[in-house]
Amino acid sequence: MARAATTSDVFNAVAEPQRRRILTLLSKGERSVNDVAGSLHVRQPQASKHLRVLKHVGLVKVRSDGQQRLYAINGKGLKPIHEWAKGFEQFWNESFDRLDDYLNELQGKKKRPKS
C-alpha cells in the first residue's frame, strides 16, 4: 500500500505548510482566492486546490460575493488537534521523570507525595 489519503483528514490537511499559512492568513479575516494567492505568493490554481482541501475537512467555510468566493476560517475544525495534543500536556507541564522524583525524594522535598 501507499500513503494514506490526505483529503479527508484534518491532521494531514494541516501537515502541509502552505495550508497552515493559508489558515494563518484567514485567521485575520475572510479573503478571496486571489487575495490568498497574492498574499502567499502561490498561483491561483494552487490556492484554489488547497482551499478545497481545507474546505473538505471543515477548516474553512466559503460564501459567494459576486464572482468572488470569500473563504473564512472555521477554527473549530482545529479543536480536535488541540484536544489531541492536550492529551499529552502532562509531558511538558509536570515532571513525570522518575529520576527527578527520586532526586526530590532524596532532598526531602516530596513535591508529589505518593498518596
Next chain:
Amino acid sequence: MARAATTSDVFNAVAEPQRRRILTLLSKGERSVNDVAGSLHVRQPQASKHLRVLKHVGLVKVRSDGQQRLYAINGKGLKPIHEWAKGFEQFWNESFDRLDDYLNELQGKKKRPKS
C-alpha cells in the same frame, strides 16, 4: 515538485495515523519495539520505521535495555502543535460571528463593546 518530506516535520509525523497510535500507546509508558508492534498489530519493521520517524522529530526517546530498545514518549515535542492550534482558540471559545454580535446589539446586551 512533490509532497514535502515527512521525516523532519512534527506536523507530518503525526499526520500518519499509525504514528499517532504509537504515541498514544507510549503515553502509557515505555515500550519495546516488539511491544509496540504487538499491541498495534503491525509488523516489527514497520514499528521500527515509524519509531525512527518519531525519534527523528523528537517525539520519542529511546534507551537500551539489554537487547531491547525501550521507546518512551517525549510529549514536549507536541507542544508546538498544541500552541499552534491554540492560536485559533478564539474561533471555538468565543463568538466572533457578526450576526451573533448584531443580535446581542439588538437586545442591548453589548457583551463586547466597540472600544
Next chain:
DNA sequence: TTGACATATTCCCATACTGGAATATAATAG
C-alpha cells in the same frame, strides 16, 4: 563461536501528493 532473540535497514511496489500549465466553469458588465 554458535544459536536465539530483538531491532534496524534495504529493496520493491503501488499509491497519492503538490506544483505547473492549460483549460473549463461561473459571474458580471456592457
Next chain:
DNA sequence: CTATTATATTCCAGTATGGGAATATGTCAA
C-alpha cells in the same frame, strides 16, 4: 451575446511515502 474577471478542474511530472519481504545488525547466553 461577448468580453472580462474570478475561480475551479484536469492532466502531467517528479517525488516521497508506507507496507511487505528479506536481510543486516546488535545483544546476550552457553
